Amino acid sequence: MNMRRAEITGWGKYVPEKVLTNDDLSKIVDTTDEWIVARTGIKERRVRSATDTTTTMAVAASHDAMRVAGLTAADIDLIVVANSSPDYLLPAPANFIQHELGATCPALTIAAGCSGWVYALVTGDQFIQTGAYKCILVIGVELISYALDYTDRGTCILFGDGAAAVVIQPSQTDAGVMSFELGSDGGQAYNLWVPGGGTANPLSQKVIDQREHYIRMNGQEVFKFAVRKLTSCLNNITTQAGMSVSDLDLVIPHQANLRIIETAARSLNLPMDKFFVNLHKYGNTSAASIPLALVEAIEEGRLKAGDVTGMVAFGSGLSWAGAVMRMGAKVGAVNAAPVEAAALL
Ligand SMILES: CC(C)(COP(=O)(O)OP(=O)(O)OC[C@H]1O[C@@H](n2cnc3c(N)ncnc32)[C@H](O)[C@@H]1OP(=O)(O)O)[C@@H](O)C(=O)NCCC(=O)NCCS
Structure with missing residues (x-):
C-alpha cells in the first residue's frame, strides 16, 4: 500500500466578537486582573454572542479553511469535529456542521475535551494513510461558556469560546x-x-x-x-x-x-x-x-x-x-x- 502522510492544505478560524476581560470578570466574581494574569497569563477571552452556536462557529472556520485549500464542500470526503459543547445532546455536532456546509460526506464527532482536536487530527491522518479518504476537514470548536459556573472563580476565569479548522490531504513529500x-x-x-x-x-x-x-x-x-x-x-x-x-x-x-x-x-x-x-x-x-x-x-x-x-x-x-x-x-x-x-x- 502506498502510505501517504496527511499534510495541511487549508486553515481557518472564528472567534466571537464579544470580549470578556479580566476586569469584566472582577465585576461578576471575587477576582482581579492582577490575580488572573499572574496565575494564568490570560488577559481576556471571547464569549458567544446571541448568534454564535457551536455549528455557526465551526462553519465559519471551515469556510476559511476550504477557501485557503481551494476546495468546496463537495470535495470533502470526511469531517471530523472535536467538541465537548454540542448545540444539542443528539445528534452530534458533526452532523449539523456537515449540513450547514452543504457537504454530503460522513461526519463524526470526537469528545475528548481539550485533547479532542489532536485526537481528531490523528484519526483523519489514519484515513489519509490508508488511502480511504483524500480530503478531510478537521475542526476544533467549543462554546464552553455555556458550561461555566460564573459564580466559581476557580473555573470561569480560565475558558473562552472559539473555533478553528484545517483541511488535510495526502502529501506528495515528507510533509505531514x-x-x-x-x-x-x-x-x-x-x-x-x-x-x-x-x-x-x-x-x-x-x-x-x-x-x-x-x-x-x-x-x-x-x-x-x-x-x-x-x-x-x-x-x-x-x-x-x-x-x-x-x-x-x-x-x-x-x-x-x-x-x-x-x-x-x-x-x-x-x-x-x-x-x-x-x-x-x-x-x-x-x-x-x-x-x-x-x-x-x-x-x-x-x-x-x-x-x-x-x-x-x-x-x-x-x-x-x-x-x-x-x-x-x-x-x-x-x-x-x-x-x-x-x-x-
Ligand atoms: C485554577 C488555577 C489557576 C488556580 O491557581 P492556583 O495557584 O492553583 O490557586 P489555588 O487553587 O491554590 O488557590 C489559591 C487561592 O486563590 C484563590 N483563587 C482561586 N481562583 C481565584 C481567582 N480567580 N481570583 C482570586 N483568587 C482565586 C483560591 O480560593 C485560594 O484561596 P485560599 O488560599 O484563600 O483558599 C490553577 O490551579 C490552574 O490553572 N490549574 C490548571 C487548570 C487548567 O488548566 N484546567 C484546564 C486544563 S484543560
Whole structure:
C-alpha cells in the first residue's frame, strides 16, 4: 500500500466578537486582573454572542479553511469535529456542521475535551494513510461558556469560546504527521468534569440548584498532570519522529495556562520563544485551542513550509494527545489574510 502522510492544505478560524476581560470578570466574581494574569497569563477571552452556536462557529472556520485549500464542500470526503459543547445532546455536532456546509460526506464527532482536536487530527491522518479518504476537514470548536459556573472563580476565569479548522490531504513529500501519542487516564476523570445532566445524574431541579450542570475542576491536580504530560508527551513524540525537542521549529502547547507552559519549558530546557502562545487573548478554548494557535502561527509566519511543529494537548479525561507535523508547501505560500466567511455564502 502506498502510505501517504496527511499534510495541511487549508486553515481557518472564528472567534466571537464579544470580549470578556479580566476586569469584566472582577465585576461578576471575587477576582482581579492582577490575580488572573499572574496565575494564568490570560488577559481576556471571547464569549458567544446571541448568534454564535457551536455549528455557526465551526462553519465559519471551515469556510476559511476550504477557501485557503481551494476546495468546496463537495470535495470533502470526511469531517471530523472535536467538541465537548454540542448545540444539542443528539445528534452530534458533526452532523449539523456537515449540513450547514452543504457537504454530503460522513461526519463524526470526537469528545475528548481539550485533547479532542489532536485526537481528531490523528484519526483523519489514519484515513489519509490508508488511502480511504483524500480530503478531510478537521475542526476544533467549543462554546464552553455555556458550561461555566460564573459564580466559581476557580473555573470561569480560565475558558473562552472559539473555533478553528484545517483541511488535510495526502502529501506528495515528507510533509505531514510524523508521529503521535494519544493517552487517557480515566482514573482522574473526576478532576475535571460536569457532574449533572448525563444519564448517571439526569437534569433535574436539584442538579440545577446545586449547579451540577457546570464544569467542576480540581485545579491543582490538573495543573500537575498538565505539566507532566506536556513534558513527557513532547519528549515521546519527538523521539518517535527521530528528532529531539530542540529540533522543533515551534511547539504548540494547549493554551490553558502560561505557568503550565513555562514550567514545562524549564524542565525541557527550552526557551519560551519556541512556544506559541495566544492564551492571553482567548483563554482556554478547549478543543479549539491547539488549532486556533496553529492557524495563528501560520497566519503570523511563525510556521513556514518545511517547518516542524510539536503539538501537545491535555484536558478532561484526564486525557492527553500530541503530534509532530511537518508543514507542506502550502503553508507560508498563501496570503493568509482571512476572508469574511459571509463572502463565501
Ligand atoms: C485554577 C488555577 C489557576 C488556580 O491557581 P492556583 O495557584 O492553583 O490557586 P489555588 O487553587 O491554590 O488557590 C489559591 C487561592 O486563590 C484563590 N483563587 C482561586 N481562583 C481565584 C481567582 N480567580 N481570583 C482570586 N483568587 C482565586 C483560591 O480560593 C485560594 O484561596 P485560599 O488560599 O484563600 O483558599 C490553577 O490551579 C490552574 O490553572 N490549574 C490548571 C487548570 C487548567 O488548566 N484546567 C484546564 C486544563 S484543560
